[in-house]
Amino acid sequence: MQPINLLFAFIGCLLGTLVGVLPGIGPISGVALLIPVTASITSGMPAADAATSSIILLAGVYYGAMYGGSTTAILINTPGENSSVCTTLDGYQMAKQGRAGVALAICAIASFVAGLIACIGLIFLALPLAELSLKFGPAAQFSLMILGLCALSSLAAKSQLKAFVMTLCGLILSTVGVDPISGVARMTFGYTELYSGIEFLTLAVGMFALGEVFKTIITRDYASGEPIQVGSLLPSVQDLKDSTPSILRGSLLGFFQGLIPGSGATLCSFMAYTVEKKLSKNGKNFGKGAIEGVAAPEAANNAAAGGAMIPLLTLGIPGTGTTAVLMGALIMFNITPGPLLFQEHPQVAWGLIASMLVGNVMLLVLNLPLVKVFAKVIETPPTYLIPGILAISVFGVYAVQVSIFNLLLMIASGVAAYFLAKNDYPIAPLVLALILGPLIENNLRRGMNLYNGDWFQFLSDPASIVFLTIAVLWVGIPQVMKLRGKTVLVEDA
Numbered sequence: 001m002q003p004i005n006l007l008f009a010f011i012g013c014l015l016g017t018l019v020g021v022l023p024g025i026g027p028i029s030g031v032a033l034l035i036p037v038t039a040s041i042t043s044g045m046p047a048a049d050a051a052t053s054s055i056i057l058l059a060g061v062y063y064g065a066m067y068g069g070s071t072t073a074i075l076i077n078t079p080g081e082n083s084s085v086c087t088t089l090d091g092y093q094m095a096k097q098g099r100a101g102v103a104l105a106i107c108a109i110a111s112f113v114a115g116l117i118a119c120i121g122l123i124f125l126a127l128p129l130a131e132l133s134l135k136f137g138p139a140a141q142f143s144l145m146i147l148g149l150c151a152l153s154s155l156a157a158k159s160q161l162k163a164f165v166m167t168l169c170g171l172i173l174s175t176v177g178v179d180p181i182s183g184v185a186r187m188t189f190g191y192t193e194l195y196s197g198i199e200f201l202t203l204a205v206g207m208f209a210l211g212e213v214f215k216t217i218i219t220r221d222y223a224s225g226e227p228i229q230v231g232s233l234l235p236s237v238q239d240l241k242d243s244t245p246s247i248l249r250g251s252l253l254g255f256f257q258g259l260i261p262g263s264g265a266t267l268c269s270f271m272a273y274t275v276e277k278k279l280s281k282n283g284k285n286f287g288k289g290a291i292e293g294v295a296a297p298e299a300a301n302n303a304a305a306g307g308a309m310i311p312l313l314t315l316g317i318p319g320t321g322t323t324a325v326l327m328g329a330l331i332m333f334n335i336t337p338g339p340l341l342f343q344e345h346p347q348v349a350w351g352l353i354a355s356m357l358v359g360n361v362m363l364l365v366l367n368l369p370l371v372k373v374f375a376k377v378i379e380t381p382p383t384y385l386i387p388g389i390l391a392i393s394v395f396g397v398y399a400v401q402v403s404i405f406n407l408l409l410m411i412a413s414g415v416a417a418y419f420l421a422k423n424d425y426p427i428a429p430l431v432l433a434l435i436l437g438p439l440i441e442n443n444l445r446r447g448m449n450l451y452n453g454d455w456f457q458f459l460s461d462p463a464s465i466v467f468l469t470i471a472v473l474w475v476g477i478p479q480v481m482k483l484r485g486k487t488v489l490v491e492d493a
Helices: 003-021 026-041 047-075 082-096 100-133 138-155 160-174 200-219 237-258 264-279 292-307 309-315 321-332 346-377 382-401 404-422 428-450 462-492
Strands: none
Touching (some): 003 026, 003 047, 047 346, 082 292, 100 292, 100 309, 100 346, 138 428, 138 462, 200 404, 200 428, 237 292, 321 428, 382 404
8 A cells, every 4th residue: 555556556557558458569568568667667666665566567557458458349340459359249349339338338347347356366366376386396396387388388379389489499598698507608609798698678578569569560550440439338237237147257267267377368258258158148149249248258358367367476387478577577676486475575476466456446447437538549640659669668678788789689589579470470488488497497407406317206296297297288188189170071071
């Protein structure tokens, strides 16, 4: 309840909503862009207070973007970020029927309820999971991080092979720098700037923010056309009656699915939409303006954002691209997410959880009265938007690193991100592997020293076996199903 933290929560929620409203930016880019800004603002504060205030602001951007993404999805049939894709199916149809205001109001209500449910789940499940994970040895921790990589990589792209290629690239980049044990320089190629490794901030801003900027400039991929009028914001009693069960089901499904590393808000929203369509008595109306088709996916993607915080805070496993960026921000402040977070830095862990409760109230107050104002942001000309993002990126990275080399690396990574995305190579697995790489290497070395170089111990530890088995199944089952599907098609032919 400190004024500075309440202010940061409000700023994060406001900026997050704007990030969600602007098509193509998304929560990952928004959080990555603001990391250097928050680091600069909090530079004069004590380390613990600076970390708490910064993570509160960045988390506000995360779940604020989940709120704001529905605005463009409903008004111009363009999802502000990936998890709002499902909202376009019925939200835009409602808008064409003159019910855009009702659809936006239901989105805000669904997001608020889902956020509260996720916060309650986080409060009750965080400590038990943290206590359980404290019992894990280096073998189990190593295997758990391998599971996190496999989970995100297997769900991050159309091609699983491309996702694993990006994961491998991230692991290779994580080894750049001076070896912490032997002191030998690895893959620095004579550049002293690389002795400390590749900075996460530089790569994240370059790949997420500049990558999108280059894509927009080259493809002219931005919203165009006349937005639909918002109209009345008051849903009828029947609207509330129809959407309430969908909101509750979507919230629970999104939260528990969000606990699984790699599932992500986008997958959760699709699952919630599919389940709701199966259970609804009016399934034929889905895709034609059914309010349940708006309520369920919006509740699911917001609940998933809260659920994804649990493996991040308790296990140190970021299950989504955005939580990977948040993890990188915490590590920048010398705070390592994981089992000891609640013991060593309780003000950060519980401050973040409390900010989610406060932030959800702020977002409801912001979104309902100001939705017509946010709708105007859609019309921001790229002529002003793109230079603004470029300025923030360059200023932010240089202010933190004070290095021309890092600016050049940021630009190069942005160019690389554009070509990778153009060829369907996902960026999130690379960033996640870059963050987890040192932790994986550290636990592997600890385990090898503890077990006197015996690799078999990684397969004899019960928790390690469970995690590695799940990782193999996570990667293998989709491939088996795909092969079975091809076999059936051949037999039918």
